[in-house]
Amino acid sequence: MTTKVVTIASGKGGVGKTTSVANIAVALASRGQKVTCIDGDIGLRNLDVVLGLENRIVYDLVDVIEGRCRLRQAMIRDKRLPELYLIPAAQTRDKTAISPSDMVRLCDELRPEVDWIIIDSPAGIERGFKNAIAAADRVLVMTNPEVSAVRDADRVIGLLEAEEKGPAALVINRLDPAMVKRGDMLSVADVLDLLAVELIGVIPEDENVIVATNKGQPLALDGKSKAGQAFQNIARRLMGEQVPFMDLGSQNLFQRLLGRK
Amino acid sequence: MMNFLFGRKKSANSAKERLQLVLIHDRTDLTPVELESLKDDLIETISRHIDIDPTAVKINVAQDGRSQRLVADIPLRRVGRRRGREAGRAPG
Numbered sequence: 001m002t003t004k005v006v007t008i009a010s011g012k013g014g015v016g017k018t019t020s021v022a023n024i025a026v027a028l029a030s031r032g033q034k035v036t037c038i039d040g041d042i043g044l045r046n047l048d049v050v051l052g053l054e055n056r057i058v059y060d061l062v063d064v065i066e067g068r069c070r071l072r073q074a075m076i077r078d079k080r081l082p083e084l085y086l087i088p089a090a091q092t093r094d095k096t097a098i099s100p101s102d103m104v105r106l107c108d109e110l111r112p113e114v115d116w117i118i119i120d121s122p123a124g125i126e127r128g129f130k131n132a133i134a135a136a137d138r139v140l141v142m143t144n145p146e147v148s149a150v151r152d153a154d155r156v157i158g159l160l161e162a163e164e165k166g167p168a169a170l171v172i173n174r175l176d177p178a179m180v181k182r183g184d185m186l187s188v189a190d191v192l193d194l195l196a197v198e199l200i201g202v203i204p205e206d207e208n209v210i211v212a213t214n215k216g217q218p219l220a221l222d223g224k225s226k227a228g229q230a231f232q233n234i235a236r237r238l239m240g241e242q243v244p245f246m247d248l249g250s251q252n253l254f255q256r257l258l259g260r261k
Numbered sequence: 262m263m264n265f266l267f268g269r270k271k272s273a274n275s276a277k278e279r280l281q282l283v284l285i286h287d288r289t290d291l292t293p294v295e296l297e298s299l300k301d302d303l304i305e306t307i308s309r310h311i312d313i314d315p316t317a318v319k320i321n322v323a324q325d326g327r328s329q330r331l332v333a334d335i336p337l338r339r340v341g342r343r344r345g346r347e348a349g350r351a352p353g
Contacts, residue, residue: 147276147283154284161327183271190277194284196326 003111006118006238007040007136008171009160011152013123015144016173019209020231021120022050023220027235029084030221034114036075038106039089040132041122042097048088052216053078062090065102071109080221085114095127100134107135116238125159133165138238140200141168145175145186154195169200171234176205177248188245201234203227204248285322289329296320303333312338 008017008024018041025037038061039047048054059074064087078084090097107117121132133139139160143153153170160166172191179185186194188202206227212219219228220235226246233243286292291299300320307313319334 147280150280151283151287155287157327158288180273183273186273186276190273194277194280196324 001115004116005107005135005137007121007132008140009121009156010142011156012149015142015149017142018046018050018120021118022218023231024234025118026218027220027232028116029081033116034083035116036085036114037118038087039120042089043094045089045091047120050213053086057088060088060090062093062097065098098131100130103131103134139165139168140171142171142173144173168197170197171201173203174205175202200237203230314338
């Protein structure tokens with residue numbers, strides 16, 4: 001299989017990029033795929049804690065790029081899944097420490113070793129974002145069903161088209177079916193109408209996400225949680241499977257009567 | 262009708278309507294003020310060639326998927342009146 005480089009971006013911060021990178025990487029690795037995830041948020045390292053690997057860091061992304069260590073030395077092996085690795089971000093540097101061409105070179109060196117490279121983009125649309133998408137074969141844009149996140153996602157989708165990194169695939173995170181039902185949250189259909197892109201995942205609001213992050217155990221490993229299942233579904237869709245979208249009961253009576261999807 | 266049925270407007274509908282407008286301007290980099298000034302320039306240019314009703318001109322950005330289209334609706338004045346105007350003008 002040819003290696004795929006997938007970047008997760010959003011524009012707005014706090015929509016759940018890091019959690020999603022961790023969970024999609026875990027989901028792919030739990031399906032027997034070789035996966036390396038890269039924390040692209042230099043200066044604000046976080047993917048390590050979400051994955052529960054913060055105590056194992058010796059070298060980071062900037063160390064590899066500046067030649068202080070070999071690529072292999074910066075790849076931290078996951079405790080649970082032997083085919084999952086993390087390349088952490090540097091914590092004491094900033095986004096200008098690396099360039100888009102550095103990322104392309106790094107990913108090219110990594111491609112023969114793995115099936116998937118999943119890159120966590122920092123928020124914003126500046127250097128860190130440009131670094132994160134430089135090597136991407138595919139970009140997933142993450143949003144929440146909320147005005148500012150949708151607006152920023154639209155901006156990122158436009159930039160990806162301009163950089164010829166499109167078409168982006170959309171992940172809607174933190175959807176609350178009860179709020180959608182009573183008309184107080186944009187529905188999946190509303191967001192798709194506004195952004196006019198392909199949908200690759202819908203993750204329901206789920207308390208278990210915080211519990212899992214508290215423990216450093218991504219919930220994609222837990223078969224019971226709805227959010228965990230949603231991440232598994234994204235992994236399957238990335239692998240080319242046709243997976244129906246979960247029924248989150250988001251249609252209200254009115255939409256059902258009108259036969260709207 | 263929604264207001265009548267439910268007593269108040271659903272906040273999700275407000276969000277969608279507001280976003281529709283914001284995204285048009287974000288995508289085209291065209292503010293409502295600039296669109297107004299574009300409309301004035303259009304009216305001025307077109308009026309030099311044909312008699313139009315400036316108060317009835319409508320100009321909007323329509324969406325088709327992720328692409329945008331500038332749509333102008335420019336009603337012409339009746340030909341009779343246009344002839345009248347031209348007849349009244351001294352030949353140059």
